[in-house]
Amino acid sequence: MPSHWDATRPVLEIRDLEVTYGRGSRAAKALDGVSLELRPGEIFGLIGPNGAGKTTLIKAVLGLLEPDRGEVRVGGERGGSVAAKSKLGYMPELATYYDFLRAGELLRLCGRLCGLRGRALERRITGLLDQLGLTAHRRKLIKHYSKGMRQKLGLAQAMLHRPELLLLDEPTSGLDPLARRDVRRLMGALRAEGRAVLFSSHELSEVEMVCDRVAMINGGRVIVTGTIDEILKPYRSYRARVRTNQVERVREVCESCAGTLVERSALEEHIDSCILVAHRIEELPRLLVRVLEAGATLEDVDHGYESLERLYAEIVEGT
Amino acid sequence: MLASERAVGWTMVIELVRRKDLYVLALLVLVLVGAAAAIDFFGVEGVEVYLREMAATLTLLFTVIIAVAVVARQIPRETERKTLVPILAKPLTRWQFLFGKFLGAVVCFTAALVVFWACSALIAALKGVGLTWLAMQAAVLQWLGLVMLTAMALLFSALVSETPVSVTLSLLAYFLLKGFTAHIHILASGAAGVGAWLMGLLYTVVPHFEFYDTSQMMAFAPLQRPLAVLDWLFFGSYALGYTAVFLAGAWLAFRRKRF
Numbered sequence: 001m002p003s004h005w006d007a008t009r010p011v012l013e014i015r016d017l018e019v020t021y022g023r024g025s026r027a028a029k030a031l032d033g034v035s036l037e038l039r040p041g042e043i044f045g046l047i048g049p050n051g052a053g054k055t056t057l058i059k060a061v062l063g064l065l066e067p068d069r070g071e072v073r074v075g076g077e078r079g080g081s082v083a084a085k086s087k088l089g090y091m092p093e094l095a096t097y098y099d100f101l102r103a104g105e106l107l108r109l110c111g112r113l114c115g116l117r118g119r120a121l122e123r124r125i126t127g128l129l130d131q132l133g134l135t136a137h138r139r140k141l142i143k144h145y146s147k148g149m150r151q152k153l154g155l156a157q158a159m160l161h162r163p164e165l166l167l168l169d170e171p172t173s174g175l176d177p178l179a180r181r182d183v184r185r186l187m188g189a190l191r192a193e194g195r196a197v198l199f200s201s202h203e204l205s206e207v208e209m210v211c212d213r214v215a216m217i218n219g220g221r222v223i224v225t226g227t228i229d230e231i232l233k234p235y236r237s238y239r240a241r242v243r244t245n246q247v248e249r250v251r252e253v254c255e256s257c258a259g260t261l262v263e264r265s266a267l268e269e270h271i272d273s274c275i276l277v278a279h280r281i282e283e284l285p286r287l288l289v290r291v292l293e294a295g296a297t298l299e300d301v302d303h304g305y306e307s308l309e310r311l312y313a314e315i316v317e318g319t
Numbered sequence: 320m321l322a323s324e325r326a327v328g329w330t331m332v333i334e335l336v337r338r339k340d341l342y343v344l345a346l347l348v349l350v351l352v353g354a355a356a357a358i359d360f361f362g363v364e365g366v367e368v369y370l371r372e373m374a375a376t377l378t379l380l381f382t383v384i385i386a387v388a389v390v391a392r393q394i395p396r397e398t399e400r401k402t403l404v405p406i407l408a409k410p411l412t413r414w415q416f417l418f419g420k421f422l423g424a425v426v427c428f429t430a431a432l433v434v435f436w437a438c439s440a441l442i443a444a445l446k447g448v449g450l451t452w453l454a455m456q457a458a459v460l461q462w463l464g465l466v467m468l469t470a471m472a473l474l475f476s477a478l479v480s481e482t483p484v485s486v487t488l489s490l491l492a493y494f495l496l497k498g499f500t501a502h503i504h505i506l507a508s509g510a511a512g513v514g515a516w517l518m519g520l521l522y523t524v525v526p527h528f529e530f531y532d533t534s535q536m537m538a539f540a541p542l543q544r545p546l547a548v549l550d551w552l553f554f555g556s557y558a559l560g561y562t563a564v565f566l567a568g569a570w571l572a573f574r575r576k577r578f
Binding site for chain 2: 034059063064065066082083085086088090091092093096097098100101105109110112113114115117155157
């Protein structure tokens with residue numbers, strides 16, 4: 001982390017942010033009292049369905065739309081100010097750039113807008129194009145780039161001035177699995193350098209893999225926020241795999257225990273085995289004893305989480 | 320100095336060079352002025368008058384098209400194509416972005432003006448007709464008028480959200496103002512009372528693009544005369560004044576626009 005950065009100070013502070021589109025009877029709140037905080041070296045995932053307010057939130061951080069209420073601060077600077085924008089890099093969801101330019105020319109333009117000049121800028125451009133595997137395409141017009149190449153170029157222009165905070169809107173969209181892996185590694189490297197990344201994505205498995213903390217947004221509000229462990233804690237489950245040739249008998253036992261011995265349980269049925277799922281650690285032995293008495297044999301016990309996808313579906317669909 | 324503005328403006332110059340508009344219009348100037356020169360071949364007298372008028376008129380017309388095509392579509396098209404957002408996310412103010420666009424447009428139409436005048440001068444020279452100081456004077460006046468026009472087109476570009484609307488409004492406003500403002504004082508002389516006062520006010524307030532079109536002067540010898548220093552001061556400050564007003568309007572329209 002560069003010495004002038006303060007590791008204790010949040011890189012991004014969003015307080016009670018409210019953004020409304022339209023006026024009068026057509027007014028619709030795109031963001032409704034959103035508050036978030038990002039610290040240096042943190043990868044923060046923003047998840048939510050289409051139209052949830054993720055892109056609006058990123059645009060408010062960039063100062064592309066003035067909030068109706070609330071405050072955004074980037075590295076202590078007012079959101080949207082030149083000082084704040086010099087501390088962040090942004091990669092848009094749709095990697096659309098001046099397609100009549102070549103990659104080197106676009107990066108030169110972006111570098112100059114960020115105050116970079118001369119040999120330092122050229123060295124940085126060469127390094128980034130090399131890092132992202134675009135060196136061979138440096139002189140090609142952007143209009144001839146594939147979607148994946150444009151995404152990489154988007155990352156390059158966002159990282160060009162080594163910002164403290166990167167706002168990446170769907171950075172892996174349109175990339176092949178290996179390129180996705182490269183982007184994940186890149187985010188890891190940015191975290192190791194002490195940079196913060198705000199990362200919006202629909203790829204929940206990727207969010208689980210990469211992010212230190214996540215916020216789930218729906219209808220312009222933050223529904224849940226925290227580390228993956230924290231937000232999935234209510235969804236923790238304890239599982240026991242038992243072998244049996246009487247799956248129906250096991251099901252009957254489980255049903256008879258529901259509401260008496262265990263509060264909530266589930267049963268995953270297979271051909272010659274079942275998985276008993278309890279949501280409290282003390283409930284699993286009670287359930288297991290009854291099932292073993294019914295002639296089943298214990299094979300394995302473990303615990304885990306239900307996936308972020310399940311939580312996402314529950315929140316979005318209200319299931 | 321003005322590093323961000325120059326970077327934004329330079330992108331417009333690259334676009335002009337890589338698009339085919341400028342080359343097509345330069346070719347058109349060559350063909351049309353060449354055709355005017357060919358009239359002499361059929362024995363029509365006064366080829367000098369034709370050539371001078373054609374050169375001045377076509378040069379201005381095509382440069383107006385280039386200037387409007389370059390600048391009026393900037394903000395609506397960038398908004399439509401979503402190229403605006405990554406640039407505005409960079410550390411520059413909206414004024415810097417707008418002024419950069421303005422500077423880029425000035426460079427673009429200046430290049431077009433030079434190319435078109437060079438084409439006209441080439442054809443005229445081939446016919447043995449000189450485009451002496453009068454052509455220089457016309458070109459500089461055209462340039463001042465085009466600076467005003469560019470700022471006005473940028474204002475429309477910041478106000479409306481669709482490219483064709485912005486381009487049409489800019490061209491319409493330019494040709495209407497250029498065609499009719501000169502006649503307002505004639506109408507005023509026929510009116511009385513409040514009507515005359517309003518006409519006078521209108522004549523004073525609306526921008527006079529016709530001040531900067533000297534194609535008639537170029538054509539007809541009796542009207543040929545060099546402008547005095549005071550004239551230049553007037554035309555220069557008039558164009559700069561309106562340019563400042565249009566740019567301020569564009570900034571007001573653009574500074575809080577949501578993207």
